Amino acid sequence: xxxxxxxxxxxxxxxxxxxxxxxxxxxxxxxxxxxxxxxxxxxxxxxxxxxxxxxxxxxxxxxxxxxxxxxxxxxxxxxxxxxxxxxxxxxxxxxxxxxxxxxxxxxxxxxxxxxxxxxxxxxxxxxxxxxxxxxxxxxxxxxxxxxxxxxxxxxxxxxxxxxxxxxxxxxxxxxxxxxxxxxxxxxxxxxxxxxxxxxxxxxxxxxxxxxxxxxxxxxxxxxxxxxxxxxxxxxxxxxxxxxxxxxxxxxxxxxxxxxxxxxxxxxxxxxxxxxxxxxxxxxx
Numbered sequence: 607x608x609x610x611x612x613x614x615x616x617x618x619x620x621x622x623x624x625x626x627x628x629x630x631x632x633x634x635x636x637x638x639x640x641x642x643x644x645x646x647x648x649x650x651x652x653x654x655x656x657x658x659x660x661x662x663x664x665x666x667x668x669x670x671x672x673x674x675x676x677x678x679x680x681x682x683x684x685x686x687x688x689x690x691x692x693x694x695x696x697x698x699x700x701x702x703x704x705x706x707x708x709x710x711x712x713x714x715x716x717x718x719x720x721x722x723x724x725x726x727x728x729x730x731x732x733x734x735x736x737x738x739x740x741x742x743x744x745x746x747x748x749x750x751x752x753x754x755x756x757x758x759x760x761x762x763x764x765x766x767x768x769x770x771x772x773x774x775x776x777x778x779x780x781x782x783x784x785x786x787x788x789x790x791x792x793x794x795x796x797x798x799x800x801x802x803x804x805x806x807x808x809x810x811x812x813x814x815x816x817x818x819x820x821x822x823x824x825x826x827x828x829x830x831x832x833x834x835x836x837x838x839x840x841x842x843x844x845x846x847x848x849x850x851x852x853x854x855x856x857x858x859x860x861x862x863x864x865x866x867x868x869x870x871x872x873x874x875x876x877x878x879x880x881x882x883x884x885x886x887x888x889x890x
Contacts, residue, residue, distance in 0.1 A: 624662055641727035642727050658695065659680075665696055672685060673806055674813045686804040686806035708724070711723045714744060715751055722874060722877075723740075723743075731867040739869070740871070743874070754785070758780065758789060760770060766797075769862070770862050770863060771859065773861065774845060774858045775858060793876070819866045824865050826866065827867060828862065829841075830864050835863060842861055845857040848860055859872060888889060
């Protein structure tokens with residue numbers, strides 16, 4: 607039905623424009639399939655996942671030293687508290703970690719989002735590297751539907767794995783779900799105390815400011831790959847407008863200084879939903 611609305615006569619678009627849109631969609635589908643196949647081939651070749659390896663090393667370095675010392679292969683920018691929490695990852699294999707990613711995708715609130723995610727290149731990219739973005743997306747998706755556990759988990763993730771991508775969703779939750787404010791304040795205070803007690807606070811803050819280096823990453827697919835931080839001159843106002851319209855997933859993408867492929871999964875948060883707990887698509 608959705609395809610008919612866009613490409614059928616009822617769309618109101620001229621035939622040449624409908625054909626152009628159809629060709630564009632076909633190109634996107636084919637490119638997505640090729641990119642997914644590439645990521646799957648990397649997994650099947652036995653690569654352990656660079657991000658998973660970083661997390662396992664961080665769980666050791668947080669005790670031994672060098673937690674925020676990058677060496678060209680190892681990069682860790684999350685909270686030192688996250689490094690302590692990653693200790694159990696040393697006991698699991700990459701395939702188990704990837705199975706947990708698939709389970710997280712299947713735990714999304716609706717079947718359309720589950721299927722779209724599982725078939726997407728951004729998810730395959732996360733699956734191959736073993737990042738935590740899929741789990742962050744899962745918490746965000748349930749939080750946006752009014753689930754309190756999802757909201758608390760997502761807000762905790764904002765402290766443990768902070769990214770500009772997550773700010774609009776966190777702001778939306780704290781604004782539209784007032785009950786979450788004091789729990790977040792408590793989490794913030796406890797987390798800050800733990801960071802200070804760890805002794806890694808200063809090094810972590812320095813590493814956060816250094817994260818703009820990702821603009822030059824070969825994996826940056828955002829406009830900043832061409833114009834650098836100048837993108838934010840447009841991206842921040844665009845993000846504010848999208849936030850006001852209730853498009854918090856797209857708002858996060860807009861204000862991100864760089865876009866890594868798995869960030870694109872957050873666009874799924876703005877798919878139409880019958881859930882009335884989220885006040886339609888606008889905050890007006």
